[in-house]
Amino acid sequence: MAIVVTEQEFLEWKHSRVTVAFMKALDNDREWLKEILLAGTEDDNNVRGRAAALTSILSMTYEELMEAVKERKDV
Numbered sequence: 001m002a003i004v005v006t007e008q009e010f011l012e013w014k015h016s017r018v019t020v021a022f023m024k025a026l027d028n029d030r031e032w033l034k035e036i037l038l039a040g041t042e043d044d045n046n047v048r049g050r051a052a053a054l055t056s057i058l059s060m061t062y063e064e065l066m067e068a069v070k071e072r073k074d075v
Helices: 007-014 017-039 044-058 062-071
Strands: none
């Protein structure tokens, strides 16, 4: 069963207060990871991977979401 999300639903979700707050928390975490990288106190590859994942989530578009859903037939 495929998940179908309309672009309007995506935009409503993206601009909801809960989503905005959640994205702000993720952005804060990403900024913290940048500080860790600058301080050199953690494994760079791990921190860079986490930061890249957060950046991907924060910048996801409707088209990217739908492409990811299409790639997983069981979703």
